[in-house]
Amino acid sequence: MIYEGKSLNVTLLPNGIAELVFDAQGSVNKFDRQTVSELDEATQALKSQSDVKGVLVRSNKSTFIVGADITEFTGLFDMPAEEVLTWVAKTSQVFDRFEDLPFPTISAINGFALGGGCEMTLACDLRVADTTAAIGLPEVKLGLMPGFGGTVRLPRLIGADNALEWMTTGRDRKAAKALAEGAVDAVVAPEKLRDAALSMLQDAIDGKFGWQARRAQKQAPLKLNKNESMMSFSTAKAMVFAQAGKHYPAPHAMVDTVANAARLDRAGALELENQGFTQLAKSDAAKAQVGIFLADQLVKSKGKKQAKAATKDVKQTAVLGAGIMGGGIAYQSAVKGTPVIMKDINQGALDLGLNEAAKILGKGMQRGKVTPAVMASTLNNIVPTLEYSAIKDVDLVIEAVVENPKVKGIVLKETEQNVSDDTVICSNTSTISINQLAESLEKPERFCGMHFFNPVHKMPLVEIIRGEKTTDATIATVVAATLKMGKTPIVVNDCPGFLVNRVLFPYFAGFSKLVMDGADFVAVDKVMEKIFGWPMGPAYLLDVVGMDTADHASSVMADGIPERMQKIENDPVTLLYKSERLGQKNGKGFYNFSVDKRGRPAKKSADEAYELFAPHCADKRDFEADEIIARVMIPMANEAIRCLEEGIVGSAAEADMALLYGLGFPPFRGGVFRYIETMGLANFVALADKYADLGPIYQISDGVREMAVSGKSYFSQSA
Numbered sequence: 001m002i003y004e005g006k007s008l009n010v011t012l013l014p015n016g017i018a019e020l021v022f023d024a025q026g027s028v029n030k031f032d033r034q035t036v037s038e039l040d041e042a043t044q045a046l047k048s049q050s051d052v053k054g055v056l057v058r059s060n061k062s063t064f065i066v067g068a069d070i071t072e073f074t075g076l077f078d079m080p081a082e083e084v085l086t087w088v089a090k091t092s093q094v095f096d097r098f099e100d101l102p103f104p105t106i107s108a109i110n111g112f113a114l115g116g117g118c119e120m121t122l123a124c125d126l127r128v129a130d131t132t133a134a135i136g137l138p139e140v141k142l143g144l145m146p147g148f149g150g151t152v153r154l155p156r157l158i159g160a161d162n163a164l165e166w167m168t169t170g171r172d173r174k175a176a177k178a179l180a181e182g183a184v185d186a187v188v189a190p191e192k193l194r195d196a197a198l199s200m201l202q203d204a205i206d207g208k209f210g211w212q213a214r215r216a217q218k219q220a221p222l223k224l225n226k227n228e229s230m231m232s233f234s235t236a237k238a239m240v241f242a243q244a245g246k247h248y249p250a251p252h253a254m255v256d257t258v259a260n261a262a263r264l265d266r267a268g269a270l271e272l273e274n275q276g277f278t279q280l281a282k283s284d285a286a287k288a289q290v291g292i293f294l295a296d297q298l299v300k301s302k303g304k305k306q307a308k309a310a311t312k313d314v315k316q317t318a319v320l321g322a323g324i325m326g327g328g329i330a331y332q333s334a335v336k337g338t339p340v341i342m343k344d345i346n347q348g349a350l351d352l353g354l355n356e357a358a359k360i361l362g363k364g365m366q367r368g369k370v371t372p373a374v375m376a377s378t379l380n381n382i383v384p385t386l387e388y389s390a391i392k393d394v395d396l397v398i399e400a401v402v403e404n405p406k407v408k409g410i411v412l413k414e415t416e417q418n419v420s421d422d423t424v425i426c427s428n429t430s431t432i433s434i435n436q437l438a439e440s441l442e443k444p445e446r447f448c449g450m451h452f453f454n455p456v457h458k459m460p461l462v463e464i465i466r467g468e469k470t471t472d473a474t475i476a477t478v479v480a481a482t483l484k485m486g487k488t489p490i491v492v493n494d495c496p497g498f499l500v501n502r503v504l505f506p507y508f509a510g511f512s513k514l515v516m517d518g519a520d521f522v523a524v525d526k527v528m529e530k531i532f533g534w535p536m537g538p539a540y541l542l543d544v545v546g547m548d549t550a551d552h553a554s555s556v557m558a559d560g561i562p563e564r565m566q567k568i569e570n571d572p573v574t575l576l577y578k579s580e581r582l583g584q585k586n587g588k589g590f591y592n593f594s595v596d597k598r599g600r601p602a603k604k605s606a607d608e609a610y611e612l613f614a615p616h617c618a619d620k621r622d623f624e625a626d627e628i629i630a631r632v633m634i635p636m637a638n639e640a641i642r643c644l645e646e647g648i649v650g651s652a653a654e655a656d657m658a659l660l661y662g663l664g665f666p667p668f669r670g671g672v673f674r675y676i677e678t679m680g681l682a683n684f685v686a687l688a689d690k691y692a693d694l695g696p697i698y699q700i701s702d703g704v705r706e707m708a709v710s711g712k713s714y715f716s717q718s719a
């Protein structure tokens with residue numbers, strides 16, 4: 001044994017080949033600080049051994065190395081910039097020292113070699129992958145760039161264009177693709193990986209591979225003349241701008257770093273990488289995106305833990321109502337392998353529900369994502385019915401009939417009479433109190449909310465709403481069923497609007513007030529989309545939600561939380577609803593919807609809407625972007641804070657993920673709590689105070705005021 005650490009060890013084989021094996025104590029190998037320093041020690045040990053002729057790097061796990069340890073990032077990136085720079089420079093030098101070993105090196109890649117794992121393989125002279133391998137540099141997804149030499153070595157190995165494509169999209173490559181692009185030298189069957197690597201290394205030792213030239217190529221300037229260079233980097237810049245837009249600094253920084261380093265050798269290029277990495281590590285976007293990664297892990301592990309406690313396995317589901325949501329839920333259950341009975345009172349609706357599923361599958365087939373076998377099995381998994389008797393043996397019923405408490409009450413009662421004693425019953429209501437609906441049931445303990453988002457097959461979130469009488473066992477079963485459907489469950493407590501709609505409607509109210517004070521809804525949408533980063537501004541979103549749904553939901557919110565959410569008389573939503581401008585569903589709302597010449601959906605601000613609003617609004621005037629953002633976002637943030645303070649949601653991290661997954665909150669802002677923390681709680685309090693006279697949705701809670709004064713963070717415990 002040449003070296004033995006906690007995460008890796010090195011042994012010398014009789015033929016003079018040393019095997020450096022990553023074998024961390026946890027389930028996967030990753031580059032935490034400990035592993036980096038062990039790699040350095042192992043490199044020193046290898047260098048000092050006179051009888052070593054070459055090094056094989058491999059993993060003893062089912063996957064190579066998954067990347068850096070992201071849980072260390074928050075602490076690391078909180079350090080002053082100079083210290084982050086020192087840390088990343090020192091770490092990348094560890095990889096340089098490995099690369100400089102005086103004999104050939106090869107990595108044998110199985111499973112994932114991502115981020116730092118990929119950079120480890122790039123520090124080797126040769127790479128062989130097995131057919132399970134996937135290699136990539138996903139740092140961009142965290143708002144970062146590779147920091148252990150990736151921006152230097154990959155472009156020199158596979159060309160700047162390809163390398164920038166890898167890095168700016170963050171997408172990994174399967175073994176065959178990596179081979180075709182020159183990122184690996186051979187691909188073999190998994191059982192042959194070690195032998196193949198040993199034999200290639202032996203060839204290198206025997207002088208049959210020009211490994212020295214390969215190494216020199218990684219350490220020299222890029223082989224591009226001035227013209228090629230200009231072409232290559234200006235194309236990359238334009239592509240990145242088109243794809244990432246201006247809110248995500250990381251991909252832009254990568255293109256600049258690789259371009260500026262093109263004429264430099266390894267040392268010079270690495271210096272630029274170290275600086276670029278540090279700048280990004282200190283950016284708000286990286287903080288938000290790393291925060292999302294950690295919050296997502298928290299949500300996933302919480303979900304898994306809850307699901308583990310489930311005593312009931314959902315093998316057969318029923319959906320009541322074959323409308324937009326019922327059809328979508330049935331599809332989702334079926335495609336993930338759980339048969340589903342879809343019940344409606346109307347044969348036409350059943351046909352539409354089935355058609356909808358077939359349409360989604362058809363689109364998947366066109367894109368090569370769905371096989372004919374999956375299409376057939378999914379459709380076979382959905383059994384339409386008009387009869388209650390068909391649901392008698394199901395494990396889980398998801399009610400998705402019209403949003404009317406009376407109808408839902410009757411349907412739930414009938415359901416209970418037709419299922420077995422231990423069937424779990426859920427409602428997909430978006431606004432009606434779960435406690436109120438539970439009153440229709442003899443056994444409310446087996447009942448909870450299961451709130452899917454539209455379109456079901458695309459939206460990752462399911463908000464699971466615990467009523468006062470819901471048991472832990474019921475929640476566990478529903479969480480497990482949600483995971484089985486491929487969705488992310490977040491459990492919240494019952495209240496008007498639950499979490500997501502409760503924070504969305506004050507945002508809409510802020511928007512209504514802004515329009516009534518003279519703002520142009522198109523200008524508001526523009527600011528909220530282009531500057532704040534929402535996928536749709538509030539007017540467009542209201543058109544998608546539908547004015548009937550929005551009007552109804554705001555009545556529910558007004559009844560439930562009258563102290564803050566009283567309906568505003570003659571606000572734009574009410575006016576549009578009353579004149580039957582329901583939004584996208586009937587082609588007219590704030591915008592008029594049509595189809596353009598190429599058959600694509602188009603929208604144009606509606607003169608009719610302006611005319612409707614004019615008598616009830618102040619004269620039109622321009623608002624600064626900052627004011628627009630403040631006036632719609634403060635009410636959302638305030639309500640999210642109240643939800644946390646009241647225990648509706650378990651943590652700021654879960655609230656942020658719910659808004660990200662349920663509403664499409666801009667990822668570079670990380671969620672509503674991350675947004676106010678980035679602003680600084682004291683600044684948020686000051687900003688809200690400035691608008692406090694606009695009404696109760698602008699008035700902040702004592703809780704946040706105290707947190708701001710005492711310098712506390714919403715993320716200190718959770719993520």
Ligand SMILES: NC(=O)c1ccc[n+]([C@@H]2O[C@H](COP(=O)([O-])OP(=O)(O)OC[C@H]3O[C@@H](n4cnc5c(N)ncnc54)[C@H](O)[C@@H]3O)[C@@H](O)[C@H]2O)c1
Nearest residue numbers: 321322323324325326344345349400401402403429430454
């Ligand atoms: N549409 C959305 O964006 C959305 C999002 C989240 C939650 N929801 C909620 O999902 C539920 C359904 O909404 P939707 O948009 O799919 O409505 P929808 O009008 O498209 O569909 C409702 C379906 O229920 C059927 N139905 C009515 N009474 C029934 C009964 N007694 N038994 C069986 N079926 C019956 C109708 O025939 C219709 O097919 C509502 O509670 C809604 O609030 C909707």
